Amino acid sequence: MAVIGLGVVGRRMIEQVALHRGWRIASAYDADPAVRAAIQKDHPSCPVVDSVAAAIHHPSAHLVYVAVPPLFHQELVVQAIAAGRAVLCEKPLGIDVAQSQQLAQAMNDSGLPQAVNFVFSSSAAVDRLAQGLQAPDFGLRSIEIRLHFKEWPRDWQRGAAWLTQADQGGFVREVLSHFIYLLMRLRGPLRLCSAQVVSPTPGAAEVSAQALLDSAGIPVSVSGVVGGSGPDVVEARFVGASQAYVLSDWYHLTHHDAQHPQGQKVQGLPEVPRVATYQRQLDQLLSLLKAQPHSLASFDTALAVQVLVEALLAQRRISDF
Numbered sequence: 001m002a003v004i005g006l007g008v009v010g011r012r013m014i015e016q017v018a019l020h021r022g023w024r025i026a027s028a029y030d031a032d033p034a035v036r037a038a039i040q041k042d043h044p045s046c047p048v049v050d051s052v053a054a055a056i057h058h059p060s061a062h063l064v065y066v067a068v069p070p071l072f073h074q075e076l077v078v079q080a081i082a083a084g085r086a087v088l089c090e091k092p093l094g095i096d097v098a099q100s101q102q103l104a105q106a107m108n109d110s111g112l113p114q115a116v117n118f119v120f121s122s123s124a125a126v127d128r129l130a131q132g133l134q135a136p137d138f139g140l141r142s143i144e145i146r147l148h149f150k151e152w153p154r155d156w157q158r159g160a161a162w163l164t165q166a167d168q169g170g171f172v173r174e175v176l177s178h179f180i181y182l183l184m185r186l187r188g189p190l191r192l193c194s195a196q197v198v199s200p201t202p203g204a205a206e207v208s209a210q211a212l213l214d215s216a217g218i219p220v221s222v223s224g225v226v227g228g229s230g231p232d233v234v235e236a237r238f239v240g241a242s243q244a245y246v247l248s249d250w251y252h253l254t255h256h257d258a259q260h261p262q263g264q265k266v267q268g269l270p271e272v273p274r275v276a277t278y279q280r281q282l283d284q285l286l287s288l289l290k291a292q293p294h295s296l297a298s299f300d301t302a303l304a305v306q307v308l309v310e311a312l313l314a315q316r317r318i319s320d321f
């Protein structure tokens with residue numbers, strides 16, 4: 001794998017590849033020399049190179065992982081396609097819908113293996129949730145997505161100034177997009193009914209996003225807010241006729257019914273879920289390269305997520321509350 005972009009997720013990938021038997025890093029590149037030096041110091045065996053071309057054209061690089069901020073996904077994916085490399089692109093696919101349509105078309109036309117990195121593609125908790133929702137007695141009535149961040153960006157992404165800007169950052173693209181992907185994966189197309197998004201100043205990322213979506217006739221309410229005290233909340237509730245599932249903090253799933261209104265942990269999920277999920281994602285990526293069935297999102301799927309996300313963000317207004 002060639003890794004382009006060695007920030008939060010690029011580093012994470014380097015660490016996860018080191019734990020996986022089927023993958024190794026062929027080349028790693030970041031536009032910032034200080035970031036390259038830091039990676040070389042922390043991971044002395046990581047093959048850091050000093051240009052995009054050297055990373056993409058490395059003879060052992062069968063797949064290019066594009067892990068840079070969204071505004072630069074397109075130019076790097078185009079270079080990977082030109083070099084005949086498979087692509088794993090970070091989400092969101094892009095910001096400009098017309099540009100992403102062209103990019104998805106170019107990716108499809110190339111015939112090269114392609115995927116976009118949504119964490120819910122390879123999640124054991126999501127597999128169990130999907131089974132639970134399909135049970136004939138579940139009777140789904142509503143879905144609620146709740147996001148609360150005491151500060152944005154979160155402490156572990158504080159160095160990423162782009163996340164504070166409306167052009168490519170904000171929690172709607174960064175976090176809500178994963179849940180939109182999840183709902184599309186579990187239930188098919190989603191429709192935006194109404195939305196209100198608030199940024200404090202022009203050009204700043206949102207501090208509030210409220211929306212109502214339609215998921216095949218089931219209402220989906222979205223409430224996302226930045227500010228105030230913790231704890232942070234990243235949660236989707238699937239409310240049935242007499243039971244519910246709550247997916248929280250990405251990997252945790254609880255089941256609620258009359259006997260257990262506070263919920264019971266769904267058993268049999270991984271003890272260290274983040275590592276397990278990453279490793280499953282890398283397994284899926286190998287299947288993709290071997291032209292075997294896999295669960296990863298295609299560019300077309302990521303484009304559908306982006307279209308909805310950008311429609312929601314188009315409802316942005318400026319207010320200081």
Ligand SMILES: NC(=O)c1ccc[n+]([C@@H]2O[C@H](COP(=O)([O-])OP(=O)(O)OC[C@H]3O[C@@H](n4cnc5c(N)ncnc54)[C@H](O)[C@@H]3O)[C@@H](O)[C@H]2O)c1
Pocket residue numbers: 004005006007008009010029030031032035052067068069070072090091092117118119157159160161174
């Ligand atoms: N899938 C997930 O769960 C998940 C989680 C967090 C972030 N992301 C996504 O991953 C991407 C990167 O996020 P991050 O948090 O790592 O950001 P980051 O700011 O921590 O790191 C991005 C790095 O890319 C480098 N860079 C910028 N432009 C470049 C270019 N043209 N060529 C080479 N390097 C370049 C920067 O110097 C920086 O080191 C974003 O699209 C983000 O939305 C995905």
